[in-house]
Amino acid sequence: MSGDKKKVDVLVIGAGASGAAFTWKMAKSGMKVMCLEQGDWLNPSTDYSTSSTDWEIHRQTDFNPNPNIRSLDVDYPINDTESPIAPLMYNAVGGSTIHWSAHFPRLKPSDFRVKTLDNVADDWPLSYFDLEPYFALNDEMMGVAGLNGDTAYPPKSPRQTPPVGLGKLGDKIASGFDKLDWHWWPSDSAINTIEYDGRPGCNNCGPCDLGCSIKAKSSTDVTYWPKALKLGAELITNARVREITVDRFGKAKSAIYYDSNGEVREQNASIIVLASNGVGTPRILLNSASSRFPDGLANSSGLVGKNLMFHPYSIVTGLFEEDLEGHKGPTPLNIMSSEFYETDPTRDFMRGYAYQVVRSLAPLATALSGHVPWGENHHEIFKKRFNRTITFAVIGEDLPEIHNKVTIDPELTDSFGIPSPKIEYRLSENSRKMLDHGIGTATQVMKTAGALEITHDPLKREAGWHLMGTAKMGTNEDKSVVNKYGQTHDVDNLYIIDGSIFVTVGAVNPTSTIQALALYIADHIVSKSGEFLTQ
Amino acid sequence: MRTLSKNNADILDEIVDLLIPAKGNLPSPSKINVVGHIDDALSNTPKLKRIFVEGLSDINNGKFLSLPKIEQIALLKKYESSNEAFFSQLLRHTYNAYYTNPIVTAGIGMTGRPPQPMGYTLEKGNLTLLDKVIKKGQIWRNP
Numbered sequence: 001m002s003g004d005k006k007k008v009d010v011l012v013i014g015a016g017a018s019g020a021a022f023t024w025k026m027a028k029s030g031m032k033v034m035c036l037e038q039g040d041w042l043n044p045s046t047d048y049s050t051s052s053t054d055w056e057i058h059r060q061t062d063f064n065p066n067p068n069i070r071s072l073d074v075d076y077p078i079n080d081t082e083s084p085i086a087p088l089m090y091n092a093v094g095g096s097t098i099h100w101s102a103h104f105p106r107l108k109p110s111d112f113r114v115k116t117l118d119n120v121a122d123d124w125p126l127s128y129f130d131l132e133p134y135f136a137l138n139d140e141m142m143g144v145a146g147l148n149g150d151t152a153y154p155p156k157s158p159r160q161t162p163p164v165g166l167g168k169l170g171d172k173i174a175s176g177f178d179k180l181d182w183h184w185w186p187s188d189s190a191i192n193t194i195e196y197d198g199r200p201g202c203n204n205c206g207p208c209d210l211g212c213s214i215k216a217k218s219s220t221d222v223t224y225w226p227k228a229l230k231l232g233a234e235l236i237t238n239a240r241v242r243e244i245t246v247d248r249f250g251k252a253k254s255a256i257y258y259d260s261n262g263e264v265r266e267q268n269a270s271i272i273v274l275a276s277n278g279v280g281t282p283r284i285l286l287n288s289a290s291s292r293f294p295d296g297l298a299n300s301s302g303l304v305g306k307n308l309m310f311h312p313y314s315i316v317t318g319l320f321e322e323d324l325e326g327h328k329g330p331t332p333l334n335i336m337s338s339e340f341y342e343t344d345p346t347r348d349f350m351r352g353y354a355y356q357v358v359r360s361l362a363p364l365a366t367a368l369s370g371h372v373p374w375g376e377n378h379h380e381i382f383k384k385r386f387n388r389t390i391t392f393a394v395i396g397e398d399l400p401e402i403h404n405k406v407t408i409d410p411e412l413t414d415s416f417g418i419p420s421p422k423i424e425y426r427l428s429e430n431s432r433k434m435l436d437h438g439i440g441t442a443t444q445v446m447k448t449a450g451a452l453e454i455t456h457d458p459l460k461r462e463a464g465w466h467l468m469g470t471a472k473m474g475t476n477e478d479k480s481v482v483n484k485y486g487q488t489h490d491v492d493n494l495y496i497i498d499g500s501i502f503v504t505v506g507a508v509n510p511t512s513t514i515q516a517l518a519l520y521i522a523d524h525i526v527s528k529s530g531e532f533l534t535q
Numbered sequence: 536m537r538t539l540s541k542n543n544a545d546i547l548d549e550i551v552d553l554l555i556p557a558k559g560n561l562p563s564p565s566k567i568n569v570v571g572h573i574d575d576a577l578s579n580t581p582k583l584k585r586i587f588v589e590g591l592s593d594i595n596n597g598k599f600l601s602l603p604k605i606e607q608i609a610l611l612k613k614y615e616s617s618n619e620a621f622f623s624q625l626l627r628h629t630y631n632a633y634y635t636n637p638i639v640t641a642g643i644g645m646t647g648r649p650p651q652p653m654g655y656t657l658e659k660g661n662l663t664l665l666d667k668v669i670k671k672g673q674i675w676r677n678p
Contacts, residue, residue, distance in 0.1 A: 050651040054635045060627075113678035127678075151668060152675050166660025174664045183668055186660075203654025213651050327645065328655040342676045363643060364634040374554040374626060375608065379561055386643055 008034045008234070009533055010525070011255055011269035013241050013284065015039075016095015017511050018497045018518040019275030020220035020228065021138060025522035027231035031529065034267065036239035036257055039074040039092035041221065048211035055210060056364035063210050065090065065099050066462060074238070076414035076421075078279065080464075083425035085310045087279050087464040093237060094221030096277070097190075099209050100465070101332035102217050103356065103509040104144050104190040106135055106516070108153060110342060111397075111506035118343045120350050121399050124503045125475050125484035126520075128154070134516040134523075141227075142218040142515070143196045146188040152338035161193040164333045165204065169324040173357055173390050174335065176449030182339040187356070189333045190218035190511070197223075204329045206362065217330075239265075242418050243288040244272055244494070250292055252494040258416045270532045271493045271525060273486075275518070278308065278467030278499045282406045283421045285471070298471070298488035298496075303481050305407055307400035309469040309505045312427055313460040314394040314435040316442035318451030319385060326360020326387045334359060340441060341507055349433040351397040354507045355442060358391040371455075390446070393460075394438035396431050397507040406470050427459060435459065466510050471500035486521040493532055497521050536570075538577040538584055543591045544570055546599050551629045553608055561642040564633050572632035583624060590614075590621030 010026050012019045015037035026033035042048070049058040060069075065088035067075035074091045090096045109128040114121050136157040146159035163186035166174065170186075177184040191208070194201040202216040215222045229235060238260035245266075247253040252272040259265050274281045282305035288297040296304050335357040343351055361369060366386045373381060409422040439456050446454045474480025477489040482501050488494045497518040499510050506513075525532075536544050548565045551573075557563035564570070577584040594614050599607060615622045633639055641647025 048651075051649050053637055053640070053649050054631075055649055056635060057631050060631075108675055109678050110676040117676070117678055147662070147665075149669060151671065151673050154675065162659075165657035166662075167657045170660045171658075171664075174661065178664045178667060181667060181671075183671075183674055185665070185668065186662070203651075204657040205650035205654040207650060323644075325658075329657040338674065342674070363640055363645065364630060367630040367634050368627065374611075376556060378555050379558045382643070 005034075005267055007268040007270070008032045009269065009529070010034070010271045010273060011036065011267055012273045012275055013255060014095060014275035014277070014280065014498065015093045015220070015225070015235060016275065016277065017097050017220055018514050019095070020224035021141070021515045022273060022275060022497050022518040022522045023233045023235075024141070024224045024228035024231070025519055026526070027228050027233035029522075029526040031526070034234040034236065034269070036241055036255060036267065037093055037235060037237050038240050039090075040237045041093045042098060042211065044211060044213045044215055044222070048213045050205060050207055050210050050213055055207065056362055058210060063099065065209065065465070067091070073415060076418070077412055078420060079409045079412050079422040083423045083464075084427060084459055084461060085312060085425060085464045086462050087423055087467055088462065089277055089279070089467070092221070093225060093235065094219040096465070097219040097511065098211055098221065100219070100511065101208055102190040102330070103332065104142070104188045104512045105336060105508035106153065107506040107508060107510070107513045108341065111504060114351065114504050118350050121504045122474065125473060131513070131516045131520055134519040135512065137519055138512065138515045142190045142223050143192050143199070144188055145191050145193040147186050150185040152183060152185065152341065159188070160196050161201070163187070164189050164191065164193055164202070164330055166334060167325055167329050167359070169326050169359055169390055170334045170357065172320060172324055173445065173449050176445040177337060179448050180445060182337060182445070184335050184337045187333050187336045188512075189330065191330060191333065192216045192218070202330060206327055206329065206331050206359075208330045208332065240414070240416055240418065241284055242416075244284065244297055245288070246290060246292060246297070246491065250491065252491050262416065271495065273495045273497055274500075275498050278470045279406050279421050279423070281496055281498055281500045282470045283408065286408050287419055293490070298481055298490045298494055300490050301478055301481055303472055303479070305470050306402050306405045307469040307472055308404040308406055308423065308425060308467070309398040309400055309502070310425070310464045311395045311466045311505060311507065312398055312431050312435060313396075313463040314439050315457040315460050316392040316394060316439055316446065317455050318390050318446035318449070319453040320388050320390065320449075320451055323387050324360060324390065326389060327362060329359055331359045332356065336508075340438065347437060349430045349437065351399065351434070352507055353394055353396040353434055353438045355438070356393040356395060358393055360387050360389045390451075392442040392445070394435055394442055395507050396434045396438065398431055398505055399428065400469050400472070400504065401428060466499065466505065468499040468502040468505045468510060471496050473501040473503050485524040486517070495521060495525065536574045538574050539570070539587070543588065544574065546591055546595050547573065549600060549607065550611065550625070553604070553611060554626065554629050555633055559642070562638055564629060567633070567636045567638055569629060569632040573628045576628055576631070586621050586624055590618060590625065593618065593621070
């Protein structure tokens with residue numbers, strides 16, 4: 001090993017949603033903080049395809065959210081052959097917020113108390129209201145477009161910018177909810193609709209998933225990172241972490257990583273913080289097995305990698321007669337409905353689901369949708385579908401199950417030879433019943449709004465955006481990996497701040513809650529830093 | 536052509552025009568060099584090139600270009616089910632090239648330009664429809 005840097009107070013591994021928020025908070029508190037990121041910076045002006053005519057093709061290739069399809073040098077392959085849902089992620093400064101849809105709902109109060117309320121899974125060791133100030137701070141830092149007053153949530157701090165426009169499409173489907181007297185609300189979205197914090201308002205170009213070249217979307221490379229770096233945080237890119245080492249007292253000592261030249265380096269720190277997502281974090285912990293921790297670091301409970309939860313999605317698409325101008329506006333950001341979110345004892349499943357209303361498919365995606373035949377009728381059918389579809393993503397609350405897990409694949413490695421993860425996942429009977437119910441009710445909304453034709457995909461495979469539960473939080477050291485502050489039970493200067501620590505996952509996108517947790521944990525570490533830094 | 540032979544390019548030109556016939560202001564694929572784009576895509580992917588070369592050889596059998604149009608279409612329909620690996624890639628790459636062409640995207644009612652930097656104007660929508668939701672009051676469950 002060569003060229004090793006001086007010991008830092010806090011070393012963060014991963015520069016995505018949680019790592020960025022946490023690093024900013026550490027730097028603001030005066031800590032000497034460094035972050036190691038596997039990927040590199042992307043330049044929004046030059047690295048995104050939305051200014052090129054072939055932008056839709058990049059979704060199939062170098063900007064596909066599935067690392068196995070994208071196969072870039074900075075990615076690691078994942079064996080997902082034993083999962084009906086493919087894990088999705090991005091490796092860069094900003095992590096998966098680079099390609100995310102920027103949905104920004106919070107988990108709801110009941111999501112933190114599912115054992116008490118519904119006798120399933122476990123309660124979190126903290127509540128929605130413990131996180132509330134951190135939700136508000138994070139909203140301010142990220143910039144949230146939305147409309148206050150959603151009856152599906154306790155009151156929130158004022159949204160930073162007005163909600164994303166509904167457009168003709170949103171009005172159409174809102175009429176369906178209205179006739180049924182069901183809940184709907186404009187989505188909370190991490191996107192500027194007008195100028196905020198030095199970034200412009202969205203110009204409604206559509207494909208948020210291909211990166212936002214004007215920086216209206218709040219990926220953390222344009223929100224937290226510039227501020228964190230200005231405060232003195234150090235960010236090392238192209239740093240591929242192989243393992244975390246421990247000293248003779250069993251404390252976390254350093255991270256061993258490969259730099260951009262492929263050289264092995266070691267970075268020492270007083271506190272090490274994992275922010276590498278629900279697959280990457282257990283991968284590093286399991287790859288850090290040693291004689292002292294033979295089953296992987298921080299794994300005395302045997303739960304590192306276990307209880308993997310996705311949000312399983314069913315997709316319901318309605319075809320309408322009129323042109324809904326469905327290519328205008330952030331594609332996935334429109335309306336959310338919480339009508340079926342909470343447990344109803346009259347149903348045959350526990351917990352619930354939400355709908356996300358998604359705008360129409362782009363031209364190429366419409367042609368490739370499987371609904372447009374080649375040949376004589378091609379243009380006629382294309383015209384009847386383009387700009388005329390509305391899609392519901394039915395997002396269900398997955399519950400933790402021990403057999404759903406991340407392990408280390410015995411053969412697969414990344415390009416540096418670091419062992420890669422394997423995913424084993426089965427959709428539970430409860431989730432299946434929940435999604436089937438969601439398909440039925442989504443169909444009802446579509447019919448009521450006037451859909452001519454309704455189709456569905458019962459379980460979308462390319463939908464493993466949310467990776468959670470694989471280093472569970474809890475008070476019992478035998479039944480969890482970290483405590484309520486993300487501190488591992490086994491190694492007191494090792495913390496986890498990403499979706500791995502979720503106890504349960506609600507039925508909404510997790511990023512807002514992940515970042516609020518990261519800020520909450522950061523506050524705790526700052527308050528306790530004297531204990532660590534004197535050791 | 537960087538990858539396809541002249542003969543294979545000619546066959547492919549005939550095929551893509553059957554997949555997406557010209558109509559109104561929407562051109563035939565051969566008019567906007569769809570085959571040239573497919574050829575570029577094949578040049579970077581040896582596996583894809585093999586699928587195309589073998590598929591075209593199979594479908595042609597020395598006579599595709601000389602068949603009447605009705606028989607060409609029947610042959611394509613046959614291959615759609617009997618050689619799904621080739622046909623699905625043929626359709627994907629034909630659509631990829633066609634629907635990323637500015638003449639086509641203008642012809643289907645868009646602007647013919649990429650989404651950025653101009654973006655689009657979006658209606659705010661009718662938020663008065665929320666009145667009933669608001670009137671019903673809190674639905675979140677207080678634990």
